[in-house]
Amino acid sequence: xxxxxxxxxxxxxxxxxxxxxxxxxxxxxxxxxxxxxxxxxxxxxxxxxxxxxxxxxxxxxxxxxxxxxxxxxxxxxxxxxxxxxxxxxxxxxxxxxxxxxxx
Amino acid sequence: xxxxxxxxxxxxxxxxxxxxxxxxxxxxxxxxxxxxxxxxxxxxxxxxxxxxxxxxxxxxxxxxxxxxxxxxxxxxxxxxxxxxxxxxxxxxxxxxxxxxxxxxxxxxxxxxxxxxxxxxxxxxxxxxxxxxxxxxxxxxxxxxxxxxxxxxxxxxxxxxxxxxxxxxxxxxxxxxxxxxxxxxxxxxxxxxxxxxxxxxxxxxxxxxxxxxxxxxxxxxxxxxxxxxxxxxxxxxxxxxxxxxxxxxxxxxxxxxxxxxxxxxxxxxxxxxxxxxxxxxxxxxxxxxxxxxxxxxxxxxxxxxxxxxxxxxxxxxxxxxxxxxxxxxxxxxxxxxxxxxxxxxxxxxxxxxxxxxxxxxxxxxxxxxxxxxxxxxxxxxxxxxxxxxxxxxxxxxxxxxxxxxxxxxxxxxxxxxxxxxxxxxxxxxxxxxxxxxxxxxxxxxxxxxxxxxxxxxxxxxxxxxxxxxxxxxxxxxxxxxxxxxxxxxxxxxxxxxxxxxxxxxxxxxxxxxxxxxxxxxxxxxxxxxxxxxxxxxxxxxxxxxxxxxxxxxxxxxxxxxxxxxxxxxxxxxxxxxxxxxxxxxxxxxxxxxxxxxxxxxxxxxxxxxxxxxxxxxxxxxxxxxxxxxxxxxxxxxxxxxxxxxxxxxx
Amino acid sequence: xxxxxxxxxxxxxxxxxxxxxxxxxxxxxxxxxxxxxxxxxxxxxxxxxxxxxxxxxxxxxxxxxxxxxxxxxxxxxxxxxxxxxxxxxxxxxxxxxxxxxxxxxxxxxxxxxxxxxxxxxxxxxxxxxxxxxxxxxxxxxxxxxxxxxxxxxxxxxxxxxxxxxxxxxxxxx
Numbered sequence: 001x002x003x004x005x006x007x008x009x010x011x012x013x014x015x016x017x018x019x020x021x022x023x024x025x026x027x028x029x030x031x032x033x034x035x036x037x038x039x040x041x042x043x044x045x046x047x048x049x050x051x052x053x054x055x056x057x058x059x060x061x062x063x064x065x066x067x068x069x070x071x072x073x074x075x076x077x078x079x080x081x082x083x084x085x086x087x088x089x090x091x092x093x094x095x096x097x098x099x100x101x102x103x
Numbered sequence: 104x105x106x107x108x109x110x111x112x113x114x115x116x117x118x119x120x121x122x123x124x125x126x127x128x129x130x131x132x133x134x135x136x137x138x139x140x141x142x143x144x145x146x147x148x149x150x151x152x153x154x155x156x157x158x159x160x161x162x163x164x165x166x167x168x169x170x171x172x173x174x175x176x177x178x179x180x181x182x183x184x185x186x187x188x189x190x191x192x193x194x195x196x197x198x199x200x201x202x203x204x205x206x207x208x209x210x211x212x213x214x215x216x217x218x219x220x221x222x223x224x225x226x227x228x229x230x231x232x233x234x235x236x237x238x239x240x241x242x243x244x245x246x247x248x249x250x251x252x253x254x255x256x257x258x259x260x261x262x263x264x265x266x267x268x269x270x271x272x273x274x275x276x277x278x279x280x281x282x283x284x285x286x287x288x289x290x291x292x293x294x295x296x297x298x299x300x301x302x303x304x305x306x307x308x309x310x311x312x313x314x315x316x317x318x319x320x321x322x323x324x325x326x327x328x329x330x331x332x333x334x335x336x337x338x339x340x341x342x343x344x345x346x347x348x349x350x351x352x353x354x355x356x357x358x359x360x361x362x363x364x365x366x367x368x369x370x371x372x373x374x375x376x377x378x379x380x381x382x383x384x385x386x387x388x389x390x391x392x393x394x395x396x397x398x399x400x401x402x403x404x405x406x407x408x409x410x411x412x413x414x415x416x417x418x419x420x421x422x423x424x425x426x427x428x429x430x431x432x433x434x435x436x437x438x439x440x441x442x443x444x445x446x447x448x449x450x451x452x453x454x455x456x457x458x459x460x461x462x463x464x465x466x467x468x469x470x471x472x473x474x475x476x477x478x479x480x481x482x483x484x485x486x487x488x489x490x491x492x493x494x495x496x497x498x499x500x501x502x503x504x505x506x507x508x509x510x511x512x513x514x515x516x517x518x519x520x521x522x523x524x525x526x527x528x529x530x531x532x533x534x535x536x537x538x539x540x541x542x543x544x545x546x547x548x549x550x551x552x553x554x555x556x557x558x559x560x561x562x563x564x565x566x567x568x569x570x571x572x573x574x575x576x577x578x579x580x581x582x583x584x585x586x587x588x589x590x591x592x593x594x595x596x597x598x599x600x601x602x603x604x605x606x607x608x609x610x611x612x613x614x615x616x617x618x619x620x621x622x623x624x625x626x627x628x629x630x631x632x633x634x635x636x637x638x639x640x641x642x643x644x645x646x647x648x649x650x651x652x653x654x655x656x657x658x659x660x661x662x663x664x665x666x667x668x669x670x671x672x673x674x675x676x677x678x679x680x681x682x683x684x685x686x687x688x689x690x691x692x693x694x695x696x697x698x699x700x701x702x703x704x705x706x707x708x709x710x711x712x713x714x715x716x717x718x719x720x721x722x723x724x725x726x727x728x729x730x731x732x733x734x735x736x737x738x739x740x741x742x743x744x745x746x747x748x749x750x751x752x
Numbered sequence: 753x754x755x756x757x758x759x760x761x762x763x764x765x766x767x768x769x770x771x772x773x774x775x776x777x778x779x780x781x782x783x784x785x786x787x788x789x790x791x792x793x794x795x796x797x798x799x800x801x802x803x804x805x806x807x808x809x810x811x812x813x814x815x816x817x818x819x820x821x822x823x824x825x826x827x828x829x830x831x832x833x834x835x836x837x838x839x840x841x842x843x844x845x846x847x848x849x850x851x852x853x854x855x856x857x858x859x860x861x862x863x864x865x866x867x868x869x870x871x872x873x874x875x876x877x878x879x880x881x882x883x884x885x886x887x888x889x890x891x892x893x894x895x896x897x898x899x900x901x902x903x904x905x906x907x908x909x910x911x912x913x914x915x916x917x918x919x920x921x922x923x924x925x
Contacts, residue, residue, distance in 0.1 A: 010853065013849065016852075027832075034768055059885045084916055099727025099728050
């Protein structure tokens with residue numbers, strides 16, 4: 001039994017804005033990264049939902065979600081290495097301590 | 104050889120010399136710069152002489168035409184109002200060509216000796232060339248604006264020459280004074296030009312001075328009935344133009360700059376402040392004479408009165424000065440006032456225009472003997488190393504050539520025949536006699552005073568007796584580069600005088616108010632009177648100064664108060680300084696400076712402060728915090744979406 | 753089935769974002785990813801679900817946990833959320849939600865989905881089709897992005913290595 005399209009879209013929207021909330025609220029660099037993962041996944045669900053219900057005979061959304069996963073993985077890896085570097089310099093991973101690019 | 108075709112060279116050669124010696128002079132050795140400048144100017148003089156002689160010979164006996172040799176349109180202010188640069192040849196400009204080239208060439212040669220070894224020798228010759236260029240351009244101007252341009256150029260060269268010894272503060276002050284006073288007068292000149300050209304829509308001299316049926320049509324028609332505050336506009340315009348001339352020619356009250364201008368080197372004083380630049384004012388009035396004579400005769404009266412007052416004023420001061428260059432400076436002021444008086448009392452045409460002819464005549468002769476006097480003074484200063492009369496005495500045996508030439512010049516200025524000065528001065532006195540008895544009386548007295556103070560100077564320097572402390576160095580005669588110009592000028596004074604005594608080549612055959620030559624007969628009655636005045640002056644001077652006696656001091660003790668006034672130049676300089684410092688600076692300039700500093704600068708500072716504080720305030724936005732950036736981003740997206748939705752709905 | 757999955761995703765998402773201990777957050781992330789994989793399975797996209805589980809849940813979360821442990825003392829500390837930021841974040845999230853949900857739920861903005869046909873086609877997706885689409889060079893086939901992604905991965909590996917190098921010079925500076 002198939003659910004209407006809107007259910008999936010609501011889920012993805014809620015997840016997206018939970019991620020946004022987390023990005024703005026969290027103090028920890030790694031927690032911010034996790035929020036970014038939530039956002040990306042929400043977008044992925046969105047693509048898949050549209051693909052499955054509106055254009056079932058094409059695989060555009062499917063492929064796009066695949067690439068989202070690939071890119072997210074690569075980006076997370078690089079971000080972690082940067083965070084480790086920051087930790088080495090500043091001895092903590094507070095997001096407030098990396099505010100040197102300012103006035 | 105058609106000299107008239109070489110007219111552009113007259114202006115081009117000195118200007119080229121100014122550029123070359125001015126720009127490359129520091130590379131040349133001084134002697135080369137001097138000889139280059141002198142020889143090129145000799146070429147210029149030859150061309151000037153050629154042009155003048157050809158002009159006079161070609162038109163002798165007929166009406167002298169106003170020939171325009173070339174005229175380049177330079178600036179178009181409106182369709183009809185054009186500033187052009189050109190060459191106008193007519194009797195007075197040809198006369199001036201001869202005067203300027205002769206005196207300037209003599210000064211060039213003289214400076215080779217006088218300025219030998221001075222710092223800045225090349226700069227001196229460059230500025231001399233600039234001055235010659237500017238003065239020549241002034242006299243051959245085809246339109247009044249060209250004359251104004253070269254007028255200012257002459258002022259600039261004068262400034263550069265007075266401040267030649269720029270390390271002396273007194274020289275710098277004198278140069279500033281000269282420039283500021285003449286510039287102030289030139290403001291009036293410019294306003295006069297503007298008024299005149301506004302109505303007549305032309306600058307051109309040919310049109311402005313065209314005389315038809317006893318009036319100058321263009322001025323009469325365009326400016327005829329218009330009055331401003333009860334005075335006719337023509338009178339205002341030409342009076343303002345005269346004021347510009349009065350500044351340059353050191354008429355009262357603009358005379359203050361000329362005595363101080365003696366801070367410059369003596370040959371420069373000879374050239375500029377005796378013979379050429381200071382006569383620019385006289386030349387200006389002569390140039391516009393038809394306008395003055397027909398359309399504004401009351402201004403001519405005022406000119407005569409100002410001239411008369413100035414001449415007696417400066418003659419009295421000259422009697423009490425002890426610096427020989429100052430005596431000569433005041434003498435110059437007095438003589439130029441003579442020329443102005445002559446123009447002021449002149450009518451137009453033939454015998455009535457005697458004043459005009461006499462004025463130009465006196466300009467010619469005065470240039471020669473005044474330059475001679477200054478150069479002689481230079482030779483004397485060179486010998487005794489001082490300007491003061493107290494350091495001189497009994498120099499006639501030690502400086503023979505200087506003595507002889509100086510004596511000739513003094514006789515000329517005192518108006519003793521057969522020297523050239525007698526003829527020109529006599530004609531001025533005759534013209535004054537016929538026009539205005541008061542002016543005649545004043546000029547007569549001045550003639551006597553002139554003879555007195557000049558011979559006071561002569562006797563004090565060459566007779567009197569050795570100075571009390573002896574000479575610093577043994578005075579010796581000047582080198583030949585300095586004495587040759589003295590001899591040449593003295594020769595001119597004598598030879599022209601003798602020619603005129605016999606009625607050959609009378610000046611009036613060449614220069615007259617309506618350009619028709621005529622013959623002059625000497626009015627022997629008045630001539631004898633003026634000769635008598637001169638002789639009385641000489642005798643008084645002889646009595647007081649021939650031998651070293653206490654007689655001058657006894658005379659002074661009788662007239663102590665007036666003597667002090669005359670010695671201090673009637674305190675005019677102090678009055679000017681008082682007015683400038685206490686009134687203009689204190690009351691006018693300081694508030695304006697305060698306003699500028701606090702309000703205008705303050706406003707700029709306010710703008711800057713405002714920008715700065717706005718920036719300080721808004722820079723907080725960039726706080727380096729990623730999360731705030733993200734928040735702004737998300738809110739921005741939400742706002743844009745909201746706006747688009749609302750638009751769509 | 754969907755409701756369970758949806759609720760678990762949302763619950764664990766909120767846990768990820770608001771828990772004070774980081775390890776708890778990482779674990780909640782893990783469960784969120786599991787839930788999403790389940791969602792994909794429910795939509796008959798098995799391949800994607802598998803990839804999601806293996807790469808995302810199995811790779812990235814593990815990477816996170818390694819990173820958390822590499823940073824000393826991080827596992828024990830409690831992180832407090834500042835009030836100010838919570839309000840601002842809440843404002844952003846709530847307003848965004850309001851707008852998005854309004855658009856989605858209002859008046860059938862989207863093309864009506866023919867769900868029956870969609871189910872049929874989705875059930876018939878096989879690996880050959882997926883493989884052709886991923887590795888094909890026709891229009892709408894994704895060989896080029898695939899290769900580009902491999903370049904990206906290369907760049908990330910090198911970048912990661914360079915950034916995380918230990919240099920003796922670092923200590924001197």
